[in-house]
Amino acid sequence: MVCIDVHHHFFPLSLQKDKPKADLGWRTPAENLPWTPELSVKAMDDLGIDMAILSLPAIPSGEISQENRSLARERNLYLFEVCKTYPRRYGFFACIPFLHDIEGVLAEIAYAFDELNADGISLASSYGEGPEAVYIGDERFDPIWAALHHRKAVVFLHGTQTPCSTPIPHPFLGVPITEVPNETFKAAAHLVVSGRKRKYPDVKVILAHMGGTLPSLAPRIAALSSYMGCPLTPEEILDDFRSFYFDTALSSHEVTLTAINNFVEPNRVLFGSDFPAVNRETVNWYTKQLRQYAAGEEEKLDGIFCKNALELFPRLRNLIVDA
Template identity: 55%
Template sequence: MLSGQRRIGKIDVHHHIFPPSEIYDKRGENARVGWRTPAENLPWTPEKSIEFMDTFGIEKAILSYPAGFPPSTGPDATKIVRNANMYASDLCKRHPSRFGFFASLPQPSDPEVLAELDYALDVLKADGIALSSSYGAGSSAKYVADETYDSLWQALDDRRATVFLHGCMTPSSTPYPHETLGLPVCEVPNETFKAAAHLVVTGKKRRYSNVTIILAHLGGCTPFLAPRVAVLSNHMGCQLSPEEIINDFKTFYYETALSAHESTLEMVMRSVGPERVLLGTDFPAVSERMINWYNEQLIEFLTPDEAVAAAVLRDNALRLLAQST
């Protein structure tokens, strides 16, 4: 099941750091969002990730902190981000062949955000930047393409940066529909889609076209809803034609964490092609058993074409990482 692909040396672009509590305390069951992090993955250590990677034939994992990090604003949050990125960078220095990382930033409206961007890319040598779908809470929340954040997008564009975009655990009108449908199950993929759609219909995706954007979890429901956005948003005043909107959705990259199934893979492959699909696992937020279920679906889907399998499991990520150096 796994051995046939192990030789490829996979690259996992969706692999989280659950850092020491002195940096950021986020571990264990979180009843607020309706999710139980697998007990065997806590407390997380880099050694646990390496053991998991060896089991699944993953040569390298690109680490990132969970979406919504840090949960606050101001000088304390900026300090938390700096310390967290330094911790991630140190992990990469200690395990250079096994880890890279997408750096976190203060909230995009923070006056220090551009300085932290420069520090992360120039000093810490991050492979890219992790952004959340939105920032702020309640009625003050703004999606990532809000004009308030244009200076950050311009800086990312100038640097031809790679961005890993992950949906926030933002509750909708009800906290979540059922005890088995917590925010990570339902709202995270919805928020990923809304952020992607916001980037497209505002014209930011094409304005900042030098930024490579990876959508977490195959973009959530993005491949399915992109045609709906194309026609209805145009009707509501989006200046882009339906065809332009569809084409802009095709310029994202999509990674497979918790999303690989014949139905979803067929849709995204037809939408963007295998050259824009990447491997992701979401370890340690989920168990090896859950990851293996999706891995089985992915390997079965990819097995008929060795070139496509190599592209999705390794080569596409290698190309993006080479661009970031």
Template identity: 55%
Template sequence: MARPLRIDVHHHVLPAGSRKSKDLDASVGFRFPAQNVPWTPEVSLCAMDALGIDLAVLSVPTGMPEGPAGPENRRAARELNLMLAKICTDHPGRFGWFAATPVLGDTEGVLAEVAFALDELGADGVGLASSYGQGKDAVYVGDDAFDPVWQELDRRGVAVHLHGTQTPSSTPWPHALLGIPITEVPNETHKGAAHLVVTGKKRRFPNVKIILSHLGGSTLILAPRVAVLSRHMGSALTPEEIMDDFKTFYVDTALAAHESTLGLAKNFLAPDHVLFGTDFPAVSKDMATWYQKNLDGFYKDDPVQFKAVLSENALKLMPTLQKRLSGA
């Protein structure tokens, strides 16, 4: 049998000289695999070839470009998008990309950059973080201030990759082995998703196709808790409506592919709402292989759904990727 096509929808760039490209152990309790930094497209291509990945949809890590809002932040977003588009041009058939935006509170800047990235550069979707700002100043993606952005994304029917932010909790991380990317990022993804649901934004902007990173982080397991308790606290939606809206999210399998979590996603989401992802270069090839073996094993008796998760669901969600694969 021919090897199944694999499209990785969760694959980051680490621009040279950026804070993210350096060892983050001191600030968030995590370090990138040494063989992946400094990152270049060739580092990704080598890993993709080893992992049997045909095409990777690139995105910038959360927190990039760094704020505050203003001309410099806008320029940084533009430079990132020009870089992402160039990587795709330089390596036809291997990469797609989610557009970076200025900080979401800069409505004018975000709308202009989204239009430029999608219409002029040909981005396949848009990457967003679960929140913007730090500490008490952080604002989550369902905030009313961001409605003009969601309205435009809804009008366009854009695919959005939503990633949890590297946000510290009010206490230190529990242990040197349990830094922010391990313990906090999955919950930040949940908080962003839940904010969109309980405020009614998820159903208000139904044409935006939101992919939650890491199988939604803690979203799927906490959805029933939100359904009842947020209703109790005043949400206009019933528990059943809240659960229905959680089911409209898409998820990627990055750092989450195991029979326990894949079984939850299979039982909760429609078959076409699960997409393959790795989170490279935050993981090594060996780490990604562990998750891929779990994924392959889970779907070993269901080749139709296996192909759907590996590529067909992504192609349905982002039809422009088909053109990418052809090298056009």
């Protein structure tokens, strides 16, 4: 069965993933560093992954500057070269400058799609730090969403590593483990209740980690946000939540798969590994859970592993054998 991984990161050396992040309570597997395209290809071969769409981990901090624009361009040119070297193994979600730089973001979106043939763009759940953080459904970002809507673009949305008031309640419960999934949900909820998801329906948004806490909290938002004055009805809010796509990275288990299966149509679920942020054993554990959950349902498995991704990224049809 062909497998397309829509949640697969690349780690530029500038991210310094080799340095312990004690403030986040997470360590990247040492065997995955320094990251190279060849390292991921070897892992993909071992994990049964035919093609991966590369993305940068969510980076919410930054500033409006030429340096920030140049860094996004440099990373996108690098990803373009990786895809040229391994055309049957990689696609990529383009990086963008700091989101407040509307002009710079729009220019990079145009360049990434028109010149580099990017498969989509990646977005963090919010931009800025602390009380200055702004979620992506904010009205100031409307020109960006309008441009993506015009292109019928795919967006990969990943939660930020935003600490809460008790960022690491236990050494086994670091920020990436507990907070990132909720940041993804908060960004998705912000897009829905602000009306942006409904205003720009042609943007196809993939939520990392199966939307984080979204499957359990969507009904809470539907009723309580409506009560607080959201002009959408509870039913409309739930419909808009169902219009997202969801990847399985670090989320495949009978509990979560049952929840998402009862909430969205089968074609909304895509395979994701989160490699190289986690080791191969972790990817294999989740993939095993996925296969066990849908055992005997080959059509559903084929959709999650391949067919649903091909609907979003039709150019891959000519690259994937036996798809």
